[in-house]
Amino acid sequence: MTSTVAKKSTIIPPGIYCPVISLYKPTPRQEIDYDASYKFFSYLIRSGVDGLVLAGTTAEAVLLSAEERKELVKIARKAAVDLGRPDFPVVAGISGQSTNESIRLAEDALSAGASFGLLLPPSYWAKAVTKDAMLGFYRDVADATTLPIVIYSFPAMCNGIDMNSDTLSELAQHPNIVGVKLTCGNAGKVTRLTQEYTHEQFAVYAGSSDWLIPCLAGGGGGCVTGIANVFPKCVAKLYSSWNQGKTKEAKELQGLVAQAEKACKEGIAATKFATAHFAGPMAGITDLKAFWPRKPYAPCGEEKSAWVVKVMQHLVEVEQSFPDAV
Template identity: 85%
Template sequence: MTSNIAAKSKPIPPGIYCPVISLYKPTPRQEIDYDASYKFFSHLIRSGIDGLVLAGTTAEAVLLSAEERKELVTVTRKAAVDSGRPHFPVVAGISGQSTVESIRLAEDALSAGADFGLLLPPSYWAKAVTKEAILGFYHDVADATALPIVIYSFPAMCNGIDLNSDTLSELAQHPNIVGVKLTCGNAGKVTRLTQEYTHGQFGVFAGSSDWLLPCLAGNGGGCVTGIANVFPKCVARLYALWNEDKIKEAKELQGLVAQAEKACKEGIAPTKYATGHFAGPSAGVTELKAFWPRKPYLPCDPQKAVWVENVMQHLVKLEQSLPDVV
């Protein structure tokens, strides 16, 4: 069943990608704080992770305007260049409910300096989202832009729309569709797809780091994980241990990362609180309201905040012990 399609002209590099949170000014309208974002992007690039994802779920993409999405890509690219990493991979969320909206977002992202586009399936009218509609949607967007497309499978955020491995395999054959992020948590999709395709043909990524090792064991390419906002060096270290064939150490760290990541699975408010509490000072972003969700969503309540700190505290020492890479 191994595919003989050509490798993609621009495959997505394997590794650990951080879906970056959005940072806001402490004003009534919560405008994007681009200065704070630049500091935070630079901090993540120094940490050793392999790429950044903008305007994804963790970034509250549905609460961002098209102009804000585009400017965040521009700021990210500047942070990468200024950090001495001009070719650092930048993935931009381009998800829209219509084909034309997604194409416009892809064009914006490409012009701002993005390398790849992350694209959810349409989902507003779930009953109308047939397999034919999904295939047509992804093909039309991929045909219309030079930006290589990464499929984003996240049924919980898409009215239950689940992209099965057969559908993903069909989409993988498009020359401008280069990979998939599996936030569905289905390890079976990893092994089925990697049996058919090499990473150069179609990269397969876990949607969180609590199953990074199972994904890598199934020949997956890495993960896109919200906890990388909080402890980027720890997740990068986990990936490095696997690649260095230090399996026992990797398994031990996998468990610790998984325990901490359960806080991120509680929602955007706990994730942003954890980022501000643990990573904000290192990044030079100390305004706590910068880490609040955008209204109408509320910040972490004090009781939940204490729980988040306790759940994640065990990774602090390791994170602080690991060096910057640039």
Template identity: 60%
Template sequence: MQKSTIPPKEKPLPRGVYCPVISLYKPTARQEIDLDAMYKHCQFLVRGGQHGLVYQGTNGEAVLLSPEEKISVIKTVRKAVTDLGVPDYPIVAGISGQSTNESIQLAEDAAKAGASFALLLPPSFWAKSVTEEALLGFYRDVADASPLPVVIYNFPGVTSGIDLNSDDLSALASHPNIVGVKLTCGNVGKAVRLTSKFTPAQFSVYGGSSDFLFPTLEAGGVGCVTGMANVFPKSTSRVYDLWIAGKKEESKRLQDIVANAEWACKKSLALTKFAAGYFAGKKLGLTDPKTFFPRKPYLPANEKMQKWTIETMGVLLEEEEKIPDKVFGKVVNGTH
């Protein structure tokens, strides 16, 4: 096995736990984006210790949002972190389009709106046409034109089974504007193959959920992107913080609880959104359950699954309540 000799990236994605933030809507027939709710939720997540935030990914229902809505959300959350006193806080924007041109346009929009990095799924509408040549060309062309550093997003479950293997990712890692990968495929072996070749400065490897964060870190990865953080931001980031501090036994103990709680998030986005409303909504002053509904045509969780979610994720509530909020230099009341 040979270590890579590619140069370090000019702007690597900072290490840590990132929340792929859900989209929150007004309780109206058209479910317009609720920017005030997004502002409050953003500050809640940052105070909860998240090391960065991802908007307009899968949990953000990116395919259901218009380009204009995406821009307004990024502008809103950049203001939220600036008002909180951390203007340079990492904001990652999803730029996944079905064409190279669309993805480049989304990257340009995100950069103008205030995003720091871009997250990119492979195209998948005509899955049989996405050959290896087309796939590598897509990422290179978008990265060539993107004003933001690009993080590859590998999630076969939402891309008609298209799965970048470790050879594909190794080939793309040499691009100067491709800085890392989010492995929602859950393939720890793939993570090990990549971390054995590349340093984090060359190409960073992130797990796609917090239920295998500890193994990801042990394997040489540098963090994760986890929907669970929408509900329990403190506990998910704490697994990482304890590991970094060398408190591995404590980290593993908390990881075990997090992994069991995250099982609900694996079932559906509707359950993640319900849990965010149930466990965090009151803290944010967001008490209308419809704020946390998926956007139509997708449906909210039924009563049976809601009850199961409360029981499954509730195992983490005590841990979450024990962890204090992060305090920043500027205090705001959570509104515009």
């Protein structure tokens, strides 16, 4: 490691983070179902994930109100406390198109019990997002809150705005910017950043589990992956097997997980259907409409649903072979 920046005062723990889907009531307005959310948060924690991410892309964050985001953080924190895990990491999406909005969302998340804030770059006027604007945005938000900030790099959701490793490295030197989630899928960023920084200085995570081993082998700290909604134990086991030196077992499981994760690449509707089909009954949530996307977006059709089951079915027995963590 070449950087001499100090370790962050609050370090995001390594591991598997689940970007939790949002669950709705089967009503015309599709209000958030907080009771079902509590059940699902509890299920994920018991299954062995290392942290929950709320109000991210998989949660349909742009369709959630500020009050809904805040309440979901409170519910997640309650689920963790009730399971005897009061310090369990809860990462809250705080992405806004303005600095002011992002600061307000960070304040809400902190007051509700969030541990960290996940922040996309501004992207509404993409041509106006210069490097200086990007750096100023993150630094201003990080200066204005005590909530530790995790950068969220996802060009496909941000009008193509990408942050190269040099830009990320500049932001890594801020004392309240603690890591990055790379949904850009660029493994080169992992190795460049981990060559400069230790996990305690600036943590680096893959944005999906189909390249978890490459990320870990390159010095990364884990991943934030939508498939953890569906098969949380499998992804947690993949991570632990690699860290325990069980390379052959980890590689085999990596392949199985990657094949299943194809379904999550098809979008929110496919991920939510998969969660309803495979994990819903295990979490005690049986109403399929709870897992529908929020309107105007539609749930999976029959053909796509059948394909999702087909490409994920091989993980069912594997998932069931692992015990609860809590």
